[in-house]
Amino acid sequence: LKNILMSVSQHEIKHQGLIVEVNVKQAQLEEIKGKIKCLNEELEGLKRPVGIGAGTGDKGSYDDLFNIKPECFMAEVFPGGNYKNRSEVQSLSDTLQFLKNQGLSFPKRTVYAFHTSLKINDISPITVLAGISGTGKTLLPVKYAEAMGMHNMVVSVQPRWDSPHDLFGFYNYMEHKYKGTDLARALIRMDQYNFKEQFKDEERRADRILLVLLDEMNLARIEYYFSEFLSKLELRRAIKNAEVDNRSIAEFVLETGPQSDGKGDFRLWVGRNVIFVGTMNEDESTQALSDKVLDRANVLRFGKPSDCKEENNAAQQGHQSQDKFLPFDVWQKWIKIPSSNDHWMKNVNEWIKQVNDALE
Numbered sequence: 402l403k404n405i406l407m408s409v410s411q412h413e414i415k416h417q418g419l420i421v422e423v424n425v426k427q428a429q430l431e432e433i434k435g436k437i438k439c440l441n442e443e444l445e446g447l448k449r450p451v452g453i454g455a456g457t458g459d460k461g462s463y464d465d466l467f468n469i470k471p472e473c474f475m476a477e478v479f480p481g482g483n484y485k486n487r488s489e490v491q492s493l494s495d496t497l498q499f500l501k502n503q504g505l506s507f508p509k510r511t512v513y514a515f516h517t518s519l520k521i522n523d524i525s526p527i528t529v530l531a532g533i534s535g536t537g538k539t540l541l542p543v544k545y546a547e548a549m550g551m552h553n554m555v556v557s558v559q560p561r562w563d564s565p566h567d568l569f570g571f572y573n574y575m576e577h578k579y580k581g582t583d584l585a586r587a588l589i590r591m592d593q594y595n596f597k598e599q600f601k602d603e604e605r606r607a608d609r610i611l612l613v614l615l616d617e618m619n620l621a622r623i624e625y626y627f628s629e630f631l632s633k634l635e636l637r638r639a640i641k642n643a644e645v646d647n648r649s650i651a652e653f654v655l656e657t658g659p660q661s662d663g664k665g666d667f668r669l670w671v672g673r674n675v676i677f678v679g680t681m682n683e684d685e686s687t688q689a690l691s692d693k694v695l696d697r698a699n700v701l702r703f704g705k706p707s708d709c710k711e712e713n714n715a716a717q718q719g720h721q722s723q724d725k726f727l728p729f730d731v732w733q734k735w736i737k738i739p740s741s742n743d744h745w746m747k748n749v750n751e752w753i754k755q756v757n758d759a760l761e
Contacts, residue, residue: 466581481724489735499548518699526634532703538680546612550727562621572658618679619687674729
């Protein structure tokens with residue numbers, strides 16, 4: 402009997418020990434549940450909704466990208482609507498007159514060469530205006546866009562630029578927010594295929610034309626901040642029908658951090674409705690353009706300015722920019738696709754061959 406009582410006593414001690422151990426485990430379980438809850442709340446904070454209305458009750462991660470309207474798309478820019486029918490010859494004539502009324506003197510040949518360079522942005526994605534300072538390289542694209550009825554944006558390149566983030570912005574992982582640029586905000590509104598959930602139809606601008614001017618583009622090495630994007634622009638030629646074909650190879654991916662609902666990266670299609678122009682001063686403070694960039698660009702060189710007098714101020718103030726915008730589909734009609742059957746193609750190809758032979 403004594404042995405039985407001792408055995409029962411030992412079992413009771415073990416039982417009490419097990420109860421204490423269970424209580425400890427339960428306390429640890431509650432602690433783990435609390436940590437899981439905190440982690441889930443943090444995860445939900447990272448996965449904020451994307452797009453218009455993002456961050457209801459708080460500031461959404463992508464408000465800076467979607468909810469801030471770029472200055473070049475303000476409603477008052479083109480209050481008169483669009484030009485339903487406008488001839489290319491008349492537009493160029495009006496542009497030359499507009500420049501004259503603004504007190505600017507550019508040779509007709511220069512304006513026509515600039516206009517033609519922009520039309521072939523499918524082949525040469527960027528037009529570069531090079532020369533010494535004071536020759537009107539910046540004014541020509543800006544005033545041309547105003548006269549034609551295009552939206553325009555001037556992006557001032559800084560010497561410290563060394564990556565595409567300087568052009569398009571970046572995701573700040575500390576603040577869990579995307580820090581966008583005006584260029585990124587404009588391009589996503591010009592994209593005719595992506596971001597349809599984020600914008601209403603009246604907020605999109607894919608039916609218009611945007612001229613982007615990279616002012617003093619060679620203050621920083623263009624290979625660092627624009628080269629990857631330039632390659633994507635060149636790859637557009639491989640996409641015959643962007644609405645049907647797989648266009649991912651020509652889409653630029655914005656680094657937007659973690660996103661909700663498995664949406665993945667923001668893929669940006671930059672169509673031919675966006676025209677890129679760059680200006681560069683050729684002096685000791687700037688970087689030379691690499692062969693890669695030159696091969697993908699039209700370069701117009703501006704010589705020493707002539708001794709011409711500007712028009713009076715009254716003339717400059719008396720002629721305002723267009724109050725209507727030029728639709729992209731009208732612009733496309735101006736672009737003529739050459740045919741191998743054209744009688745002049747043989748001559749052109751022969752001239753190109755002779756130039757290549759001479760350069761070699």
